[in-house]
Every structure is written in structure tokens, then in C-alpha cells.
Amino acid sequence: MALIDRATAEALTEGLHPDPFSVLGVHDGRLVAFVPGAKRVWAVGKREEELTEIIPEVFASKWDNGPYRLRASNDDAMWDFDDPYSFPPVLGEMDKYLIGEGTHKRLWEKLGAHAITHQGVEGVHFALWAPNARRVSVVGDFNFWDGRRHQMRRLGETGVWEIFVPGLHEGAIYKYELLDGDGRLLPLKADPLGFGAEHPPAQASVVRKLGLHHFGDGAWLKHRAARQERHAPISIYEVHLGSWVRVWDEGGRPLSYHELAEKLIDYVCDLGFTHIELLPITEFPFDGSWGYQPIGLYAPTIRHGRPEEFAELVDAAHRRGVGVILDWVPGHFPTDAHGLQKFDGTALYEHADPREGFHQDWNTLIYNYGRREVSNFLLANALFWLEEYHLDGLRVDAVASMLYRDYSREPGEWIPNKDGGRENLEAIEFLKAMNAASYGGAEGIMTVAEESTAFPGVTRPVHEGGLGFGYKWNMGWMNDTLRYFAREPVHRKFHHNELTFASSYTYSENFILPISHDEVVHGKGSMLGKMPGDEHEKYANLRAFYAFQWAHPGKKLLFMGQEFGQWSEWSHERELDWYLLDDPRHAGLRNLVRDLNRLYREMPALHWGDCDPQGFAWIEADDAENSVFVFERRAPGVPPVVVVANLTPIDRTYRIGLPQGGEWVEFMNTNSAHYGGENWGNLGYITSQSQPHSNRQYSAEVYLPPLSVVMFTPG
Known part of the structure; x- marks a missing residue:
């Protein structure tokens, strides 16, 4: 035979x-x-x-x-x-069962490329989900990119293919070669669960080991929950790692993770931010997407170094008491041929119908959240970053686009849900599951929704019927406040409600007040450029804006460069305009942000009530004629803070109501010379009289510098 x-x-x-x-x-x-x-x-x-x-x-x-x-x-x-x-299979029966069921929360430990010892032999185990492929092979330099050499084994009906390639090691470059169900050869695909990638524009995946960095952040993790809960001070420095600082004597390269672990963390600590938020660092092919069109959701971008060096950056932040939040993109993915698009020849990760599966705004594809394996892929990815890299939170991008089937679509361009409505029921269930798993799997973390609609219960716990996020960006506050401050002061009295309206809903969710990268790109100008008036008034307006933001209920977020008043719009192609700090007015703005962060952290009245209605009360909300606002911030068992904003270029003497008598210290004045102002103020304190005013038993006359915010606390 x-x-x-x-x-x-x-x-x-x-x-x-x-x-x-x-x-x-x-x-x-x-x-x-x-x-x-x-x-x-x-x-x-x-x-x-x-x-x-x-x-x-x-x-x-x-x-x-x-x-x-x-x-x-x-x-x-x-x-x-x-x-x-x-060699026999590496994956066991329980792994196959959980993967097939779409409930494998540690999916990254089984799929992807893992350098292991199998039956006493060192090599790399490759595993991939491609249920509709006729053949799957792993290819690379090690086999001359010949898809015949390492054809993979299909594991039953799970749709998973695997092979152990002996003799391979960490650093091997690879892709997957697939034949679709009709036997047609597809473009080579990067590994959806690859832990590393080549430097763009190269597109292959790279075998990388996890866990090579030994974290020393036990003290941070032990107390993290207390540092990220609703009553804690949270101020976030949003940063794009590729354009924060560049090394111009080395061709203008971006800083490495190793360099950022020192320079960025030193800077953030000096300014007193409690957290950094990284624009997406999940591997992406196109620099101009800023990371918002990722290909490698499980790989920190190689632009700044290897995975263990990214872990070093996170660890360095934690050792200095700084939390790290990742901007995470589970809402869509790009159409690059080496990515997830028609991965096995079918619409596997996306919907087949473009009315459900194509994002018109960004020319990207929308995940099919109703497919259990796709939701598993994304949910496991959230846990991957929280567990493997000790990240403290995920800011979920473009949540509104996930929640609604008709998002940015005209009638006839979308398909209603099974009940005939516009809500994306599958995406809603995915977000609930992701939040429940994240909070249940990594103690003390937080998730943040960038959600711009009035969808109810975004930050309500899942078990109470909400989406389960910890915080939500307050886009309404951001839009109204920016609109108000951009107006010439003479017109502000006609738009007084733009600064007061937020108080009607500010405690409907746990809010973060964001001045993000989105506000300083695409023709919107910089923060300083948005301000009206001559140069002197622009600086004064911006100082008042930041003080108003830090005093207003809600956690804080500021995009890099705005802390010192960058004049130009942000560009990912160059570093920030650090030379501006030679100008005392720009250095003064940065001094102000530093002091606002310090006061915000040290004074419970300024942060305890960010998400609690007992922490805020208006004293004067209706003086539109003078464009003056007075409110109180408070916390249990500590002195209150009274905030007064004079948002006209006219200085005035003004009577304000006070919640108690005695002497009040003026501890913040944006007109201070230290911040670039004229040093006009109240000589450090005011004294109240037992004279009722604005529904308060006590009051005092205060001097209000033009275009300024002053703050007082009992002496």
C-alpha cells in the first residue's frame, strides 16, 4: 500500500x-x-x-x-x-469551549503569538479566529513568506486555527495568509491579537513576550480606588506622545517610552495633575489618525518602544502617584487591507450591510457587537490593558456613535433595531458587559465615556440599569463655556445662561470637564486664540477660563500645550511650542494651572462635590448686566470656598453674599502678577459684615479685577 x-x-x-x-x-x-x-x-x-x-x-x-x-x-x-x-494542539477543551461561547475573558492568553515551551521544545504558538477560511497559514521571514510551509490546524467548530512552530523566538516577524471559503488568496493579515508590530509603514506583526517588566507599583494599586472615586480630586493631562516633545538633533524623532517615563512624568508631577490620558497608543498605521484608527488593539505602538518599555512608563507614573488612562477605540476600525476588514473573506468583525457596518464620518468599519466572538475580542482587550499594563482607566472614544444606529445618518441610511428603534441594542449590551467586567476584574479602575448626547444613565451602575461608566465627558459644559468665553465681553450679558445652564444637569452624571485635543484642531484655533480682545485681554480671559473650569463641579481635563497658552493649533507633526515659556505671560498661565491643580487637590471644598450636589450652590447666578457669577463650593467638615468671576474688562467693587462671618482669605486671584496679571486684588483678605445679601446672612464688598476670577475661604 x-x-x-x-x-x-x-x-x-x-x-x-x-x-x-x-x-x-x-x-x-x-x-x-x-x-x-x-x-x-x-x-x-x-x-x-x-x-x-x-x-x-x-x-x-x-x-x-x-x-x-x-x-x-x-x-x-x-x-x-x-x-x-x-506536536499536538496547545489549546485545551475548556479554551475551545469558552472561545466558541464568546466568554473567554482572558482571550489574549490563548490567541495571538506566544513564545512557549511545548513538549520540551521552545517555539511560538500561533492561534487565530477565522471561521470562514478554507486555509490559514502563518508566514514570515522564518519560512520565506511561503504559506504552504506552516498551514495551521482547525480546531473543530470554534473557527480557531493554531500551530506550534518550533525554533521561533521573541522578535519574529509574521502575518497570516488566508484562503477564503472559495479558495481565493486574501491580502496578508496582521494578527488581531498580536502584542507587537513593525515600525510603520511596515505592517507585519512581531512576536513579543508579555510580563517582561516587573512592576513596583503595589502602593499605588493598593490606594487607587480611593484616588479615583467620585469625591477624589482628578485632574487629567491629555497627551499625544508623538508630538509632546521631539528630539530635533536626532531627526525630530518622538520620545521613547523610557524617556517619557522620566520627562513626561516629571512635568506632570510639577504641574500637579493627578492623571495623564494618552491619545490611543494601540498600534495604528497612519500617523494622521492620531491613533483613532487602530489595527493592533493588543499592541502598544512601536513608535516609542517595546511593550515592556510601555509598561515601564506606566510603572514610573504610578511610583510618582500619577494615574494613566488610555484612550480606547472599540467603536470602529480602518479599512486597511492588512487589518480586520473582511478578515477571512467575509464580514467577520464588521456588519456586512454598510447601513450597519460602515462609518460615513470616518470611512471606517463598525464592529458587529451582536457577534459573541467580536464582543469577546473587545471585552478581553479592555481587560488586557487594565491587567497586563496596570492601566488605571479607559476613556472610551465615540460612545455616541456606538449607541445609535442612525448616528450621523439620514433616513434610509440606517436599519432600525429589532424593536424598530434607533438604539444599537447590541452595542449597549457590550458596553454594559465591558464596564461590569472591567470594574469586577481590576480593582479601583475607572472607565470614562466620551458621549455627547443625553442618553440616560451613562454613569449609573449596570445593576441599576445604567451603562456602568465611572465618568462621562461633559460636552455640553464644554460647548457652552467655550461659546461664552469666545464672545466679546460687551455681548456676554445677553448669553449669561451659557455659564449657568450646566448647573441644571451637572449632577445627572459623574462628569469630567474636558478641554481636549478636539477643541484645538481642524480650524478651531488654540485656547488662547479663541479668546476675544487684544493680546492683554486674551491672556486675562484664558486665565479666567481655567480658574472657572477648576472651580466648577466636575473632574478636570486639559490637552497638552494649553497649560501655557499655545498660540497655534495642535499638529501631530511637530512638538509643542515650548519656546513660548520664555514669555512671562505664557509662563504665568502655566503657573496658574500649577496652582489651580495644587489648590484643587489640597482643598476638599474644591473637589469633594464634583459629582455630589451637596458640594455646590449658587450665590449670584442672575447678574447678567455685570457678567458676574458667584458660587460656593463645599465639603463636609471643612471650610467652604466662594468663587467670584468678573467676566468683563471693567474692574468693579461688588457686594457678595457669604455663608458665614469673619475674615475671608483671598487665596486665588487670576490677576496676580505671578500669572501675568496686574496684581490688582483685595490685599489678601476681606471682612464680612452681618448684612444679608443674595440669600446669605453675611456679605462683604470685594474688589473684582477685570476679566478675572477670585476665590475666598474663611481665614
């Missing part, structure tokens, strides 16, 4: 055999090997036996001598190697 028939051998050489693992290796006392480039092949075990050449590249022999290695030769060389088809 022939060892192997010619048709089977030819199918192996053409990469068309439906199950090469059923033929290659040892089966029923015979050994079959497919060795491209070899003229002679031997099996080496208890004894050595030369295999018979069936057709070129396919060799076979009877074999009953147990484990073996292969030896091959041609006219130029001889080489020994372990046969990948001699």
Missing part, C-alpha cells in the same frame, strides 16, 4: 489540502513530511531512517520509533529541525 497517494501529496505542495495535520507527521505507522527546498530527508529518533521522495518536497516512510526530528539536505546545505506537524 502506498505511503501517500500522489493527489494528496500534490494538495500539500499546493497548500490546498483541507487538513494537512491529518497527513503530515506520524499516522498509523507512517511518517509524512513536507520540506520545501529539500532533496533528501531523514527522520532521526531511536534510529535514523531516510524518507522516500513521493513527489518533490513531499517525503514519507514507515515509522514506529517514537519522537523524532527531521534532517534535510540539498546541494548547498544540511539542516536539522523539529517538525511542527509532530
